[in-house]
Amino acid sequence: MPGDGNQMTERAPEGVRADEALLVVRAGEGDEEAFEALVRRHSPAMLQLAVRLLGDRADAEDAVQDAFVSAWRKLPEFRRDASFHTWLYRIVTNRCLNRLRSRRPAADLDSVPEQAAPEHQASPARAVESRAAADALAGAMAGLSPEQRVCWVLREMQGLSYESIADTVGISLQAVRGRVFRARRYLTEAMSAWR
Amino acid sequence: MAMSANPDRPEESRYEEEERLACGRLLSDVWDAGDTGRAADDPHLSVCPHCSAALAELTGLGDAVRRTCAEEPGVPEATTAAITARVMDLVRLELRPGRPLPLGGPEEDHWIVEAAAARLLRAAVDALPGVRAGSCRIEPLDPADPTGPVHVRVEVAAALDRSLPDLADAVRARIAEVADRDIGIRLGAADVLVVDILDEDDVGDDGGTGGERGEGDEYDRYGTGGAAR
Amino acid sequence: MTADTLRDRLAEAAAGAAQDVPGVAFLRPGVVDLLRTRVAGRAPRPAGGSGGRPQGVRVGRDEATGAWHIDIRLVLHRGHRALDVTRAVHTATLAAVRTEPSVSVRVTVTGVV
Numbered sequence: 001m002p003g004d005g006n007q008m009t010e011r012a013p014e015g016v017r018a019d020e021a022l023l024v025v026r027a028g029e030g031d032e033e034a035f036e037a038l039v040r041r042h043s044p045a046m047l048q049l050a051v052r053l054l055g056d057r058a059d060a061e062d063a064v065q066d067a068f069v070s071a072w073r074k075l076p077e078f079r080r081d082a083s084f085h086t087w088l089y090r091i092v093t094n095r096c097l098n099r100l101r102s103r104r105p106a107a108d109l110d111s112v113p114e115q116a117a118p119e120h121q122a123s124p125a126r127a128v129e130s131r132a133a134a135d136a137l138a139g140a141m142a143g144l145s146p147e148q149r150v151c152w153v154l155r156e157m158q159g160l161s162y163e164s165i166a167d168t169v170g171i172s173l174q175a176v177r178g179r180v181f182r183a184r185r186y187l188t189e190a191m192s193a194w195r
Numbered sequence: 196m197a198m199s200a201n202p203d204r205p206e207e208s209r210y211e212e213e214e215r216l217a218c219g220r221l222l223s224d225v226w227d228a229g230d231t232g233r234a235a236d237d238p239h240l241s242v243c244p245h246c247s248a249a250l251a252e253l254t255g256l257g258d259a260v261r262r263t264c265a266e267e268p269g270v271p272e273a274t275t276a277a278i279t280a281r282v283m284d285l286v287r288l289e290l291r292p293g294r295p296l297p298l299g300g301p302e303e304d305h306w307i308v309e310a311a312a313a314r315l316l317r318a319a320v321d322a323l324p325g326v327r328a329g330s331c332r333i334e335p336l337d338p339a340d341p342t343g344p345v346h347v348r349v350e351v352a353a354a355l356d357r358s359l360p361d362l363a364d365a366v367r368a369r370i371a372e373v374a375d376r377d378i379g380i381r382l383g384a385a386d387v388l389v390v391d392i393l394d395e396d397d398v399g400d401d402g403g404t405g406g407e408r409g410e411g412d413e414y415d416r417y418g419t420g421g422a423a424r
Numbered sequence: 425m426t427a428d429t430l431r432d433r434l435a436e437a438a439a440g441a442a443q444d445v446p447g448v449a450f451l452r453p454g455v456v457d458l459l460r461t462r463v464a465g466r467a468p469r470p471a472g473g474s475g476g477r478p479q480g481v482r483v484g485r486d487e488a489t490g491a492w493h494i495d496i497r498l499v500l501h502r503g504h505r506a507l508d509v510t511r512a513v514h515t516a517t518l519a520a521v522r523t524e525p526s527v528s529v530r531v532t533v534t535g536v537v
Contacts, residue, residue: 021391022329022352026317029330030291030310032283032535040279044270047278051267061278068282072289134263137256156260181223185214188252191259287535290452295532298507305510307533311500314536318502379507 024084028075035075039068042085046092052153053096055138063099067092090168093150097169100146140190144183151176152183216245225249296333298379301342305379309333312378316347319373320366325354325393336383344383347374352391363387434521435483438494438529441520442481445512447504451480452497452534491526499535506533 020041026034043064050060050067071091078087141149150169154160155176160168165176214222220243228234229250240246293308313331320328330350335341347370353362366387374382442448482495494517500506510531517529 022327025329025350026331029313029332030293031314031317032286033314035286036279036283039282040275043275043278043282047270047274048267061274065278065281065285068278069285069289072282072286131266133259134266137259137263156257157264177223181226184226184253184256185222188256191256192252290534293534298510298533303511304528304530305507305514306531307506307510308535311533311536312506315502315506377505379505379510 020084021080024075024078025080027072028078035072038084042088043068045085046088049089049092049158050096052157053093053150054099055141059099060096063095064092067095070095086168090170093154093168094170097146097150100149136191137187140187143190144186148179148183148186151179152187155180216243216249218243218245220246222249226253229253294334296335296345296380297342307378307380312380315378316349316370316373319369319377320349320351323365323369325356326362326366327352327393329390333380344381345374346383347385348388349385350388350390352393353389354393359389362389431483431485434492434494434524434527435481437520438483438496438517439479439481441516442496442498442513442531445509445516447501447509448513449499449501449535449537452499489526491528492521492524494521494527494529496529496531497534498531499537500533502536509533 020038023034023038027038046064046067047060050063051057054060054063067088071088074091078084141152144152147169151165154165154168155162162173162176162180165180166173169176216222216225218239220239225234225240225246226249228237228240230253234240234250240250291310293310295306295308296312297303298305298307309332312333316333317328317331320326320331328349328351330348332348333345336344336346349366349370351362351366357365367385370385370387371382374380439451442451480497484493484495485491486493496513496517498509498513500509510533513531514529517531518527521527
């Protein structure tokens with residue numbers, strides 16, 4: 001399901017879930033082929049999530065790969081009545097959050113928004129503008145704290161509810177609202193400088 | 196940049212107080228209204244220059260997000276295949292300790308780990324029309340005799356085109372046949388549990404489509420199906 | 425010949441014999457050798473693979489009796505009866521180490537491909 005942007009939710013379509021239950025049980029009992037089918041099925045959505053969270057394709061591929069291997073190890077303890085997609089989503093998100101935290105010192109907070117908002121890019125042609133808006137947003141997003149970035153991406157790009165974000169990241173609803181709000185405030189400021 | 200992402204600020208602090216617009220409204224309330232489509236319900240929001248400017252900022256950010264998502268390249272099939280291959284290489288390196296089950300007679304020192312035997316039994320059950328195997332556990336019938344006959348407990352999802360006893364008998368017969376002919380384990384008992392129902396779309400579809408992607412394809416043929424509860 | 429080089433020679437002979445049996449996909453954890461190159465670099469190598477000793481084969485000796493014990497772990501090719509394959513591996517292994525008077529062999533199927 002690549003490319004459905006904001007329509008993405010943390011839930012798999014209903015039809016996939018019943019069939020998936022068999023695969024998940026099999027994989028949990030050590031059936032590698034069943035797990036391979038799950039990996040193939042879920043990797044596009046997980047990769048899209050990781051790219052948005054990390055802003056870097058190669059990094060995202062590594063994070064997704066690590067997350068799947070971790071999922072294989074934890075599968076024997078997976079509760080049957082839970083959603084595999086949601087469970088995996090949580091593992092990928094937390095892997096990405098840890099990666100963002102570990103790369104943190106390398107990012108220079110003050111310089112990033114300036115890079116993202118070059119003054120000389122005034123009134124570009126429309127097609128170029130779209131590309132430039134994406135670049136400016138990507139640059140501005142680099143200035144968010146890892147926690148803000150994760151909550152904001154899950155909310156605005158993945159379309160998750162505040163409740164689902166709280167559940168996925170393992171923090172309170174209040175903390176999610178605070179992070180999303182601060183991320184929005186920061187990003188609108190950075191983007192208005194660009195405009 | 197006047198505003199910073201300040202990661203050190205406690206998340207628990209009341210963000211509502213952080214920014215109040217010149218008209219007295221909280222920025223967070225105004226944005227919440229915009230977020231949930233309630234902005235039109237409050238005349239103030241469209242009249243007030245501060246509130247409408249704040250809403251416009253949020254809309255502008257939303258537009259940039261939509262453009263960014265639209266600009267994203269999809270995930271190519273080759274990337275999915277490469278990630279899957281790399282994950283499976285690592286997964287196959289993981290040596291999961293598994294219960295060994297005796298192959299052949301008690302005097303023979305031949306064994307098969309439970310996961311491997313379970314895979315063979317599941318594949319055999321899957322080959323029956325209208326049946327798919329889920330959990331398959333195999334253990335010594337008598338825990339005190341690890342070289343004795345085994346006890347199989349298999350869960351299946353099945354179509355309801357025959358009675359459950361008939362279905363269970365067919366699955367048991369299949370397991371007994373494969374345990375001896377294809378594996379070489381001595382079957383002491385087999386329990387069959389029907390845990391889910393396959394609807395008609397899943398049945399008779401065993402000829403399958405798309406066998407081009409290599410190993411694991413046997414699962415893909417019902418990837419778009421869906422069993423009723 | 426020292427005990428260790430004899431041990432290595434027996435392991436080598438057993439692995440060679442087992443690998444040639446129809447229905448044996450590979451000895452485990454010899455799967456490392458089959459890895460796609462990119463992962464092989466970062467994957468941890470399983471223990472017991474030092475000194476070029478074949479993977480998936482362990483050779484032990486009862487110091488009191490001098491009897492050898494060979495433990496073989498293999499992954500089975502689908503379509504072959506597991507017990508027939510382990511019996512053939514057992515026979516082939518004993519034949520390969522027949523210079524030794526007392527050898528017992530344990531064969532375990534650890535996977536199916």
